[in-house]
Amino acid sequence: MTASGSMLGSSAKAVACAMGALVIGSSVGLAAGDTTAGQQVFATHCSVCHATEPGVNKIGPSLAGVFGRKSGFETGFDYSPALKAAAITWDEQTLDQFIKNPGDDVHGTKMFVSLPSSGDRQNVIAYLKTVTP
Numbered sequence: 491m492t493a494s495g496s497m498l499g500s501s502a503k504a505v506a507c508a509m510g511a512l513v514i515g516s517s518v519g520l521a522a523g524d525t526t527a528g529q530q531v532f533a534t535h536c537s538v539c540h541a542t543e544p545g546v547n548k549i550g551p552s553l554a555g556v557f558g559r560k561s562g563f564e565t566g567f568d569y570s571p572a573l574k575a576a577a578i579t580w581d582e583q584t585l586d587q588f589i590k591n592p593g594d595d596v597h598g599t600k601m602f603v604s605l606p607s608s609g610d611r612q613n614v615i616a617y618l619k620t621v622t623p
């Protein structure tokens with residue numbers, strides 16, 4: 491009786507654990523980032539200047555495949571010397587820092603739009619991870 495009771499307890503815990511892992515796994519990497527919300531943020535805050543199709547440069551460079559890439563590497567886009575020289579590898583942390591305040595992060599960058607809400611940044615970064623070329 492006692493033995494089966496505790497076995498039930500531990501298997502219920504294992505199920506809860508597996509569900510927790512599933513929830514984290516479904517948000518494409520960043521624990522708190524939501525790709526659907528991120529797509530909305532992108533549409534309202536970034537898409538004026540950035541496309542997510544490869545090779546489509548607007549006021550800003552295409553952001554297709556930007557995650558994991560070095561700064562200033564989209565072919566055919568005329569970057570500021572500052573961003574090229576910065577040679578940042580774009581990951582969760584570097585993107586967060588840049589989008590929070592581009593001019594502060596990279597002095598002389600041509601991007602002057604910032605995203606002050608950290609939740610918005612996490613979501614948009616989660617979304618950027620999904621826009622691979």
Ligand code: HEC
Pocket residue numbers: 532535536537538539540549550551553556560561562563564568569570571572573580585589598599600601602603604605614
């Ligand atoms: C007003 C236009 C404008 C808006 C809006 C804008 N950007 Fe930019 N972005 C730029 C420009 C211009 C550059 C190139 C900067 C340079 O060369 O210094 C850039 C560069 C970048 C880069 C570096 C790309 C690379 O290839 O190294 C990232 C990442 C980026 N923007 C993300 C975003 C995100 C995310 C948003 C929305 C929150 C956003 N941008 C909104 C104009 C904009």
